[in-house]
């Protein structure tokens with residue numbers, strides 16, 4: 001029993017454990033429930049599961065149960081007959097029918113409401129369903145794989161998820177560990193994504209020093225692989241030099257990993273700031289002092305506005321002492 005995990009990057013034992021279960025379960029027709037925090041790669045995993053199954057050459061049909069309103073979800077899943085409801089102008093095939101012979105992926109199953117859960121239970125138990133407004137029962141030759149980032153056992157206790165459906169789905173539970181529990185995978189993934197995005201955005205590539213790597217591997221990555229992927233894309237576009245330095249890391253990462261937040265100009269660039277140039281002074285016929293005075297005055301006015309005129313607060317926003325602020329306001333006749 002071998003499992004081809006191509007596209008799923010990582011060498012950690014936590015991930016290898018998951019691959020081992022997948023290798024055993026992929027060829028079977030068992031229902032699988034994948035749980036894991038947001039961004040851990042649940043969808044990637046389920047696609048690999050289908051690819052490694054006997055149904056690989058049949059359709060893989062995903063549906064995000066959280067993204068479709070309840071009234072529409074039933075007809076999306078099971079289809080409807082012409083005239084079943086006001087807008088049912090013609091008969092429509094649902095996802096279960098589209099997937100005949102293949103796999104249906106019920107993503108975010110925790111979001112599905114109770115009345116629809118009963119119908120999924122029927123598909124799992126009886127292997128059949130009806131189109132909305134239909135009279136003939138349709139056989140479902142599909143494998144069902146579901147995923148959620150919710151704790152379904154907790155939902156069962158709260159009465160928002162049917163206990164019978166939970167047990168029926170949870171035949172083979174696969175728990176995808178958060179990125180912070182995958183050790184060295186953080187760095188393998190970081191390098192992988194950086195290389196990929198540099199191919200798109202930065203032909204010269206971008207290096208990452210050991211110090212930065214050390215910080216990345218100690219950060220908790222609450223958004224998991226997705227957060228890391230998006231962050232690497234941002235670096236590949238915004239980094240100023242040839243290598244990633246501390247000032248390129250967001251405060252959130254630095255603060256959490258206990259690194260003193262460096263003074264930076266990168267933030268200004270990200271916010272669309274452009275350094276004043278001599279031509280700006282010339283265009284406005286200003287000397288250096290007048291120009292800087294105007295910049296200062298604008299920022300003071302904005303800070304006072306944001307602070308509703310409260311000077312303590314405005315000084316805090318500007319990162320200066322209250323007395324310094326008052327001195328400046330006096331000088332500029334702004335008091």
Ligand SMILES: Nc1ncnc2c1ncn2[C@@H]1O[C@H](COP(=O)(O)OP(=O)(O)OP(=O)(O)O)[C@@H](O)[C@H]1O
Nearest residue numbers: 007008009037038039040041042043044149225226
């Ligand atoms: N091990 C991995 N190797 C490479 N890419 C990964 C890995 N895990 C996740 N990704 C990438 O991270 C992103 C998020 O993955 P995916 O959509 O599968 O997560 P998810 O658990 O379904 O998230 P959500 O709960 O938010 O739906 C995708 O772009 C995916 O390709």
Ligand SMILES: [Mg+2]
Nearest residue numbers: 039042043107
């Ligand atoms: Mg997903």
